Amino acid sequence: MIRLYGKVEQRVIDEKMLQDAVEEQGPREEAGKISKEEGITFNEVLQLRLEYKNLSFNNIEKIQGLETLTKLEDLTLYNNRISCMENMDTLKNLTFLSIGNNSVGQLDNVIYLRRFKNLHTLNLAGNPLSKEENYKLFIAAYLSDLVYLDYRLLNEETKGQALAKYQYAIEEIQHNELQSLKATEAEQSQEEELQQHREAFVEDLNGSYLFDSMFAEDPEAQTLGQLPGVAELVQTYLLFIYSIQISVCSLTYIILTFEHKVVDLCVQMFESGLAEQKLREAEVNAFFDGLQEAVREKQQRSAQHVADFEKHRKKRLLDLQWVSDAAQQEAQVNQYREDIQTLRDNSMLLELQLVDQLEEIIKDFERSITDMVGSFIETCRDLENHHHEKIKDIAMATLEKVVKNEVENDLPDDVRALFVDKDTVMNAVSASHDTHLLKIDNREDKLVTRINAWMMALIERIQDEEVWRNRKCISEIQNYTQHLRNQLEEVLHHHG
Incomplete structure (x- = not known):
């Protein structure tokens, strides 16, 4: 799962990397030994740091392989080569995300983070997008529940300015999200109902x-x-x-x-x-x-x-x-x-x-x-x-x-x-x-x-x-x- 990127050894996130990271950040001595013997239950992991502090986790180019970490609250991908925030849809409980010192360049990519309703701390410092003129206002507008950006408090004045500047765009995206949510809920409800029908062996008998x-x-x-x-x-x-x-x-x-x-x-x-x-x-x-x-x-x-x-x-x-x-x-x-x-x-x-x-x-x-x-x-x-x-x-x-x-x-x-x-x-x-x-x-x-x-x-x-x-x-x-x-x-x- 390791490949070359220019002259630098490039890495992607796979199960071994996750296992090594969780073990390193997990309990030590006897507790750590027991944990290792019993195996790692990825959907119980709350915190994961893949950052420069451990060079074996450096040079990650793409976010992937995190689907099983469904309870993850704290994710650090600091100092890698990531250019796009993606493939984190299952991390519904995410509250802290540090992806500073990477290669994220598109300010619009921040909109992807709106799906994380519990996200209160975000670090994007050191990415190309952080040099954009409206960097702080854009993020404050589109992530209205965010409390800290780059480890600094987003005060109410900044949030007010952001809302005024991006009001119409925010209203449009909220409308689209509401429509999408309704469609998703309807689809889920339909699937749940169909599953109930399958369990009763009567699917397709309630219509023509x-x-x-x-x-x-x-x-x-x-x-x-x-x-x-x-x-x-x-x-x-x-x-x-x-x-x-x-x-x-x-x-x-x-x-x-x-x-x-x-x-x-x-x-x-x-x-x-x-x-x-x-x-x-x-x-x-x-x-x-x-x-x-x-x-x-x-x-x-x-x-x-x-x-x-x-x-x-x-x-x-x-x-x-x-x-x-x-x-x-x-x-x-x-x-x-x-x-x-x-x-x-x-x-x-x-x-x-x-x-x-x-x-x-x-x-x-x-x-x-x-x-x-x-x-x-x-x-x-x-x-x-x-x-x-x-x-x-x-x-x-x-x-x-x-x-x-x-x-x-x-x-x-x-x-x-x-x-x-x-x-x-x-x-x-x-x-x-x-x-x-x-x-x-x-x-x-x-x-x-x-x-x-x-x-x-x-x-x-x-x-x-x-x-x-x-x-x-x-x-x-x-x-x-x-x-x-x-x-x-x-x-x-x-x-x-």
């Missing part, structure tokens, strides 16, 4: 997306939409359908009515999905509550066994050292060993009972979630079957009108061509229905796949965590009881 996608790839839609009486049939049909249902109309005025109804019905399914998500969330929370309670109860019982043993352990070991009768000592040693084994067996038994209990809890939870998912999908399938029957009713009713010559207006040629015979009409209706049905099936497949993937991932995580907990617990039991045995052997060795 499904409707649009069904008709966009339906070659029969325009033709079938011109069938006489479709509007009335659609209105009747729509009274019965509940969710992601479809029809055969596509005339403009019919489409508008149908789209409105379909969107309303999709929204019903969307809201149902959100409600289901809350039920799943409640089920998950109840499961973890039960899991934690079972573990907590077992830990308390196990801890009581250990406490009962520990209550007399030291005295028993001490008594062994004062027993002079070999037979009596052997009896006490054997009894102590048996008690250790009993403690181990009881602890293991509690753990095995807990494992069985947790396995049953996990199975019950998995069955409950599976039933919830299955019920939701079965409802969708029932609605789809109901839809298919209604579509056939619409097709037959329209066909009867044509056969009885009850069509009031002349049919377009492409529509009339459908009525050569019943099979032609039904084939067209079936083709349109199949196209729409495929869209519904794809959406359902997507829903089923994602819900099942979520459920499997959750169960797998729960099982993995339980295996880890179980192994850790068994290891602790083994280590503790082995420690007790070692203590006993040590006492016997010294006594012997």
